[in-house]
Amino acid sequence: MSQLKQKKNDDFFSKVYEVTKCIPYGRITSYGAIARYLGTGRSARMVGWALNVSHSNQEFIPAHRVVNRSGLLTGKHHFGNSTTMKQLLENEGIIIENDRIINFEENFWDPGKELK
């Protein structure tokens, strides 16, 4: 099955998926937090990139729980409809206004702190 194309366990991406899937219900985190947890440090962009390809993953990635450090739903447009991400988060008890999470710090979930 063309495993030749498969990288070595997706290394970086697999970690991003794992952490993202570990985000508890009603919790949210930031790209930088995940990137920092992965050890990539400031390459938070890669986290977003990984989530971008997360659609290729058969597993459901709660990418809607991942936002930028400002709590802004930057990638909402990637959920099909711009309102999908907002609906999902609100469904989990996250308060969103103007595509921004109001209780961001309250429900913030730090992988490096929670998972460790």
Place this chain on the structure above:
DNA sequence: ATTCTGACAGCAA
């Protein structure tokens, strides 16, 4: 092989 982009973050002016 080189160049550009990308769901960010940090720092400078």
Place this chain on the structure above:
DNA sequence: TTTGCTGCCAGAA
């Protein structure tokens, strides 16, 4: 204060 530029790493053209 706000605005904008650079830096980060990895993948696609």
